[in-house]
Each structure stands twice: as structure tokens, then as C-alpha cells.
Amino acid sequence: MTASGATYRLLGVNRSGGEFTCIQGYGMWNGPMDQASITAMRSWKVRAVRVPLNEECWLGTADVPSGGTSGAAYQTEVKNYVNLLIQNGITPILEMHWNYGQYSGQGAGCSDVKATCQKPMPDAQYAPQFWTGVANAFKGNNAVIFDLFNEPYPDAAANWDTTAGWTCFRDGGTCTGISYQVAGFQTLLDAVRATGATNVVMVGGLAWSNNIAQWLQYRPTDPQNNLMAFAHVYNFNACIDTACWDREWAPVAAQVPLAISEIGENDCAHGFIDQVMAWADTHGVGYLGWTWNNWDCSSGPSLITDYDGTPTAFGQGFKNHLATVSN
Template sequence: MTVARRRRRLAPVVVAAVLAALVTTIVTGVLRGGADPAPADTGAAQPQVVGARLVDARDGAEFLPRGVNWSSFEYACAQGWGLSSLDGTVGADKLGAQARAMAAWGMNTVRIPLNQDCWLGTRGAPVSDAHTERTAEDYRLEVAAFVRALNTEGLVVVLDLHSRKRATSPEFGNLAMPDAQSLDFWRSLAQTFRTNPSVMFDAFNEPYSRYDAADRLIFELTWECWRDGGCAAPVEDDRMASDGRTTYAVEGMAAVVSTIRDTGARQPVLLGGLDYANDLSRWAEFAPDDDQLVAAFHSYDFKECGDVACWEAVLAPLADRVPVLTAELGARDPLDGYVEDYLDWADGHGIGSLFWVWADHPDDPMSLISNLDGAPTAFGDLVRAHLAGAGD
């Protein structure tokens, strides 16, 4: 049984801080050339970091993200059968219908994993087929249209740099850390959404160290490299074998944040830690200097930080300093109690959760739906009940 948290109104001093942040945002836009208008009313919350919490800049009330990951923009475009899972569905309002289906569950946030190459049009992405030509412009327009549809239904959107296409095959994977083209991705994406106050950015899905087929460490991602970059990571993604001999120069989280800010975008930026975003042990020590950062945690029962002892030792003290968001929550068997145990603990510490995954994959026990109309699986029933009762 999850412990529901009421949406509480923050003290006047915090509200004043929110208003000051908004003034700073507007002034920053003026200093950059005056082209950016005041934040638009999208219909959804406008998250801003104030101290250790996210608040809705519209009224200063605490904003606790609760929702799902909406998967397919990260892989369909690389595999050559669509821009996302919505390609080929019947109905002109497919984006709006999908947004309404998610909103009906009572969530307030949707995280959208994106493909770096499909957005940029690099490495032959997005992949066309015999019937449909697909371009990077098509992909960008579809993402932007979906963001608008979600915002219209009152849903905040987290845009996540999740994967990239392989140069030699229509497949996809996740590098250990951002590369130089990741900065091009963020320069373009942040520029596109810089005036949308109902969007947050997730800098890089799951940073990790790399092992070879014999389980030998061939690339150790340190906290220094996580922040500053400059180390050499294998060019192969985590779905390919690697001996670590061919490498690329890593771009650190500080460079990603700086690239986003250089566009004029002031929205919160999520930063996942080491070990596939499961290790936040030194996040506060190495986080870049920015007042709109959120610590992103991926919680799964097969990862090391998967029990109350670790959550109390690592997450609880961090959540007293900065907002912590569970950007992915799931389990090998999501009905065996792990998810509910984590929700009980996280809800009690003011940590929101985004479930993995809103997708109709029959062979995946973490699929929340059995069709795109939002019919829940058994796991989906658990999640929908939690989301429906979150405001009680």
C-alpha cells in the first residue's frame, strides 16, 4: 500500500523565490536578444527547482512528478518501421488520443526517450522503407506535436537523450556517455523547446562503465569524467560486443548543461548518475554548477542500489539538498513487491516516480498496457491505482 502525499503549498518565501526565478528567465531572454517571449501557458505545470524541491512556477505549489516512460521514439525510427509506435495507427488525432489515454490514469508527467541520430539526421537515421520516406524534420515535427498534445492534457514532458542508431545496421543502443554529436543534439533540442516551461530535459539516459565478453573492465566511468568529460569510452553501444580498443572522447555533464543553457533554455535538467543512473553516491559532489538540476535515479530490483538500506544511505540525504526523481522504475517481476516497496519509501521522502514502460510489448513484464488505447496489464493496474490515489 503506497503512502499518498498531499500537494502542499510552499511558504511565501519560496513563492518569492519562484517569482524571482521567472524574472531572471525573462531578463535572460532579453539579454540574449529579446526574441523569447514570457513563458507560455501550455496547460501543464511549469516545473522549476527551488531548494530541494520542484515547484510549479504558476502558483508556487510543490510539483511532484508522477507518470510513465512513453517508449518508441528511441527505436522505431532506427529500425525503419516508423517514427514511433503511433505510425500506422488509425485516426487523425492519434497524438491527442494517446495523450488523453495517459492523462486518464491520473499522471502528471511523461518521459519520452529520444534517438540522437533520428533527431539530427545522422548515420542514415531516421530509416525509410519501401513505402515511406522519413527525415529528421519529420521526426522533430512528430516529437514537437506529441509534446504539445501531452501539454494540452496537463502533462509535463521530460525529453531524454536515450539512444542512437548504429552506423552499419538499423538497430540502436546506448553509448556509455555523450559524444560530440550529443552536444549538437542538445543545442538543437533545447533551442526548439527553450520557451516551453512545461518541458524538462534529461541529459543522458544511463551513463555506465563497460565490461567485455569475459566480464573484464575495459572502461571505468569515474565521477570526474561524468562531470568534465575527456576520458575515452568504447565506440560500441551496450548491445554490441567490445574490446575497448576503439574509443571516442566523452563529453561530460557540465558540457551538456552548458550547451542547453547557451540556447537560452532555463528549464530543469535531469542528470542520471553512474551504473546506468543507479549510483547517485557522489552526485552532489560532482554535479555541475547550475541551480536548475534534478538528480535522476533509475530503480530496478536487479541493480545494486535496490533496497531500503541504500535508499536511506544515498537517496534520502541527497533529496534533502536537491530534487530527486525516479526517472525509471520497474522490476524483472513488477508484481513481486519491489515496485510497491520502493513507492512506499519514495513517496514518504518526496521523490516522484516515472514507471517503465507505457508500451504494448506482450513479452515484456514491465509493459503497462495491452494496447495503445490504454488498456492496463496486471502491472498497469498496479500503476494506475497508485497514480489515481497520489493526490489523496
């Protein structure tokens, strides 16, 4: 809700770059993060931007290559972009995307211990420290939303044992199939609240955040009662139709705010996301397109062909729909 008490849906885009460019040794962002690029977003009526971050780059560990922005310089870049978004009336969502911890099991994106790909869960070694730092940087500014972790998949690591997956999700520790010690979402939420930050905090689900069926049962306890759920959905996920969303997502949306913080499809069309957005509109659920980057739409969901806001075919469908529902 807004400060005045009005209902507010998170409608917008993801802006990828801060999670990978630094750890690959190529500076900070992928493409422009200036006023002109935000003006282009506003022309689409974007009012929320999710900003993926890299745990090790924020903390400035020795794993960040010399060419990658790291530590205080990285933090300053994040703060500057957040401030620019807020000045333009856009809600920033800060999200830990890539983190430390070696994992080579089912669904692994890499076998590297460094924060160079998506891991199944946050790590106990650095993740609480990351969230303490982010929360301290932005506490007192409730325009900023914290998304604790991108796409958990501890259920895949546990050979699709969902009970083991949800228990790991909440409690962390030693989790089936994961070699490193895990920071569960209760631990990370506690780290945020211990700073005095009262910001809205978002928590996803299992199966790369596509499964939130037992979210209400396993959600962390928030003393601020300021927790919201999120899901992700692409046309290649498991929960991809209205029957599944009605069964698994609608009960969550009925009790807590819900946003589908990544939506997309891998065919450069928009028939699938049209269904997602229509369902979300009828349930008061927000959604954010993946992604506001000028990548080749045929190799993955990309909304734009340039940072002036020229849409891909996929992006055109998203832009047209956003114009009908956003301010």
C-alpha cells in the same frame, strides 16, 4: 515547483518508441501518440511523460534508414507530441536515449557505431549539437524538462572504477574503456544554457543511473540553479532496498529535486515497485513507470495491454498507487 510556487512531483510514465523506431527504419513512434492515447494516460492520473529520443534521428544523419523519420520531420513529430501533452496538463520530459559511438565493452548493448542501442555515455561528436537543437526548439517553454542522457555506465566501461566513472560523467573527454570521445554532462548542460534555455534539466548517475551516491559531488554546475537528479531502479539492479535508498538517494533528495524516472520489475508483478513508490512518497520523490507500451509483460516491464489503458498485472499496481497520490 509550479509557476505559483507549489511543490510538484513528477509522477507518470515513460512512452518508448522515439528512440528506436526511426533508426530501425519503421517511421517515428511505436503505437498511437494521439489525443485518445493521452486521454487514457490521464485516466491513470499520469501528469508527466518521459519521451526517449534518438540522437541521430533528431539530427538527421546519414545513418538513419530511408524508412525512418529523420531530421526536420522527426523534430516536428516531437514538437507536436510535446504540445499535445502540455495541452492535456502533462509535463513532457525529453530524453536522449540512444546515441552515436562505438562501444563493445562491459555492458554493451551492441557493437554498432550507429545510435542503435544504449551507449555508456553521450558522444562528443553529436550530443552537444543534439542538445543545442532541442534546447533551441523548446526554450521559452518551461513546461518542458530536459533529461540529458538515459543510463550512463562509464563505471562499467572502466571495470567498475567509480572515480574514473564519475570523472568521465562530469568532464567527458577520453574515458577509460570507451573508444569514442565523450561529452560530459557539464558540456551538455553548457550547450543547453548557451541557447538561453532556462528549462529544468535532469541528470542521472552511474550504473545505468541506479547509482547516485556521489551525484552531489560530481554534478555539473548550473548557472540557472535549475538542475535536478534522477535515478532508475528495477528489481535486478544493485541499489534495490530501503537501506540503499536511505544511504545513497535520500541525501540527494534532501538537497535537490529527485525523480526515479524509470521504475519496473521483470516478473509482471508489482511487489517491488510498491516498495519503491512507498519510499519515494515519504521522501517527496517522483517516479515514472516503464513503460506505456503494449508489449508482452513477461519479457520486460510493460504497464498496458492496449492503448486504451488496460493495465497488465504490473501496470495495475502502478495505476492503483498513482490514483492515491496524483491529481
